[in-house]
Amino acid sequence: MKIQMVDLNTQYQRIREEINTALQNVLDTAGFIQGKQVGEFARTLSEFLKVRSVIPCANGTDALQIAMMALNFKPGDEVIVPVHTYVATAEVMALLGLKPVFVDVSDDTFNLDIAAVENVITDRTVAIVPVHLYGQCADMEPLLKLARKHELHVIEDAAQAFGSVYTFSSGDRAHAGTMATVGTTSFFPSKNLGCYGDGGAIFTQDEALGERMRMIANHGQRVKYHHEIVGVNSRLDTLQAAILQVKFKYVEEYEAKRNAVAEVYDQSFANHAGIRIPGRASNSTHVFHQYTIQVSAADRDALKEHLLRQEIPTMIYYPVPLHLQKAFAREEYPAGSFPITERLSKTVLSLPIHTEMTAEQLEHITKSVLGYFQ
Numbered sequence: 001m002k003i004q005m006v007d008l009n010t011q012y013q014r015i016r017e018e019i020n021t022a023l024q025n026v027l028d029t030a031g032f033i034q035g036k037q038v039g040e041f042a043r044t045l046s047e048f049l050k051v052r053s054v055i056p057c058a059n060g061t062d063a064l065q066i067a068m069m070a071l072n073f074k075p076g077d078e079v080i081v082p083v084h085t086y087v088a089t090a091e092v093m094a095l096l097g098l099k100p101v102f103v104d105v106s107d108d109t110f111n112l113d114i115a116a117v118e119n120v121i122t123d124r125t126v127a128i129v130p131v132h133l134y135g136q137c138a139d140m141e142p143l144l145k146l147a148r149k150h151e152l153h154v155i156e157d158a159a160q161a162f163g164s165v166y167t168f169s170s171g172d173r174a175h176a177g178t179m180a181t182v183g184t185t186s187f188f189p190s191k192n193l194g195c196y197g198d199g200g201a202i203f204t205q206d207e208a209l210g211e212r213m214r215m216i217a218n219h220g221q222r223v224k225y226h227h228e229i230v231g232v233n234s235r236l237d238t239l240q241a242a243i244l245q246v247k248f249k250y251v252e253e254y255e256a257k258r259n260a261v262a263e264v265y266d267q268s269f270a271n272h273a274g275i276r277i278p279g280r281a282s283n284s285t286h287v288f289h290q291y292t293i294q295v296s297a298a299d300r301d302a303l304k305e306h307l308l309r310q311e312i313p314t315m316i317y318y319p320v321p322l323h324l325q326k327a328f329a330r331e332e333y334p335a336g337s338f339p340i341t342e343r344l345s346k347t348v349l350s351l352p353i354h355t356e357m358t359a360e361q362l363e364h365i366t367k368s369v370l371g372y373f374q
């Protein structure tokens with residue numbers, strides 16, 4: 001019973017026939033680029049997410065880049081982003097000559113500290129990029145209000161939160177990635193809706209912007225060999241679209257399975273003095289891309305080692321905050337600039353969570369975690 005962070009092989013075995021048939025259909029027609037399955041999958045997402053434009057692309061990093069290219073940001077423009085996130089979010093800004101302006105996060109939900117956002121808005125600010133980290137939505141209602149007040153675009157990075165739903169005070173509900181100017185996601189294999197390679201998508205309710213992003217993703221052309229704007233080559237492979245169309249049918253079942261695992265972890269660790277369980281946002285569902293506990297900095301690496309000896313893998317998301325990464329370091333952000341994120345980098349530990357976890361595996365993990373503290 002080898003425990004993995006995610007068990008993609010067992011997951012595949014359960015839907016093997018359907019996947020193989022879908023792949024065979026693509027192979028038989030050889031429509032590898034922009035085959036009909038790509039459009040079908042985009043329509044499936046559009047209906048499920050209730051979003052007008054869905055632009056499939058090559059990966060979640062490109063999705064962010066294409067969104068920022070389409071919005072015509074200029075070199076030197078400032079984009080506000082949480083400092084506790086995956087590198088991709090800030091990386092594309094650097095590539096486009098934009099200036100990532102970092103903001104700390106809440107140590108309860110791990111998401112953007114909205115109150116801190118307003119303090120860093122300047123004349124050069126053009127957008128805010130909330131990241132729906134670990135599977136639940138950032139607090140979008142106050143964020144969107146703030147963005148409207150300052151006439152800023154909002155780009156949601158929903159790579160870790162596909163399927164998560166946010167509830168506004170009006171009672172309106174919306175999926176992660178569909179609430180702002182643009183939303184982006186990733187279909188990297190380990191993401192909640194993952195393909196068998198790289199994949200991504202961009203969402204918007206603004207059809208003109210959607211058309212522009214569709215062009216940018218395909219060399220800036222609407223008509224083949226007529227390039228209206230400078231674009232990139234970023235398309236979702238037809239084979240990946242065919243896989244995603246099959247896996248999409250199971251996405252809610254997968255979400256329920258992840259939540260069931262999280263429930264067991266919560267119950268096992270909730271009242272433990274040495275372990276802090278992840279906080280739940282009051283207005284968002286959680287799809288548990290990660291289940292991330294906090295322990296003391298003195299315990300974290302020792303606990304990780306202890307679990308490894310019981311053949312339990314764990315991960316640290318993320319061990320080095322962005323402002324302390326060599327590639328993104330700036331004089332204005334010395335160590336100590338973002339105390340919560342810096343503490344999290346020493347105290348977080350993500351436990352295995354996936355759709356194929358057995359009761360025995362879960363018991364072994366919870367007992368081993370608790371065993372460390374005895």
Ligand SMILES: *Cc1c(COP(=O)(O)O)cnc(C)c1O
Nearest residue numbers: 059060061086088159160186188
């Ligand atoms: C995975 C991820 C991305 C990038 O997605 P890729 O498909 O790997 O390029 C971007 N942002 C966040 C928060 C992610 O977790």
